[in-house]
Amino acid sequence: MIRVGQGFDVHQLVEGRPCIIGGVTIPYEKGLLGHSDADVLLHAISDAVLGALGLGDIGKHYPDTDPAFKDADSLKLLLHIWSMVKERGYKLGNVDSTIIAQRPKMAPYIPDMVKIIADALEAEDLSQVNVKATTTEQLGFTGRGEGIAAQSVVCLVKVVL
Ligand SMILES: Nc1ccn([C@@H]2O[C@H](COP(=O)(O)O)[C@@H](O)[C@H]2O)c(=O)n1
Numbered sequence: 001m002i003r004v005g006q007g008f009d010v011h012q013l014v015e016g017r018p019c020i021i022g023g024v025t026i027p028y029e030k031g032l033l034g035h036s037d038a039d040v041l042l043h044a045i046s047d048a049v050l051g052a053l054g055l056g057d058i059g060k061h062y063p064d065t066d067p068a069f070k071d072a073d074s075l076k077l078l079l080h081i082w083s084m085v086k087e088r089g090y091k092l093g094n095v096d097s098t099i100i101a102q103r104p105k106m107a108p109y110i111p112d113m114v115k116i117i118a119d120a121l122e123a124e125d126l127s128q129v130n131v132k133a134t135t136t137e138q139l140g141f142t143g144r145g146e147g148i149a150a151q152s153v154v155c156l157v158k159v160v161l
């Protein structure tokens with residue numbers, strides 16, 4: 001039995017905020033704005049995992065109106081979501097994600113993101129976690145550097161005992 005989910009998220013780029021993507025703090029002149037740490041990639045992955053389980057989205061579980069989640073570490077939210085996966089008897093099949101950003105250049109940071117995500121999702125092999133990046137060729141809000149988007153697809157596999 002397999003279950004598939006997809007997630008998509010966007011956060012605005014502003015001055016005076018850290019740029020945290022995939023659990024990695026990237027040196028950049030701007031950072032992502034949100035109620036939490038605004039880790040757009042971990043949010044897309046979180047939504048994909050919740051989608052695969054048929055459990056709604058991160059806003060439902062961790063509302064942005066709740067002060068408990070102000071400046072929340074998105075990796076901790078993902079770890080909590082992963083506990084729901086295990087409770088239901090699933091493990092990671094694979095996860096594939098794309099960060100949509102004109103800048104900064106993500107490539108140097110992707111290996112660290114993959115390791116962090118693989119650890120959180122208890123991957124047996126790093127090849128189960130793929131992270132890609134693309135510009136939008138200077139088109140649209142990402143192309144103008146106003147924000148960063150991310151999308152993700154996750155496959156969960158039922159654990160056979
Ligand atoms: N923020 C980004 C965007 C892209 N990359 C890498 O560059 C390659 C070419 O990007 P295009 O949008 O011109 O296709 C892309 O395949 C990524 O490897 C990146 O590191 N950071």
Ligand SMILES: C[C@@]1(CO)OP(=O)(O)OP(=O)(O)OC[C@H]1O
Pocket residue numbers: 009010033034035036037038039043058059060062063064065069070071072
């Ligand atoms: C993560 C949460 C909660 O702190 O806040 P944000 O950082 O604003 O992120 P978003 O992707 O808009 O929605 C989920 C939120 O409930």
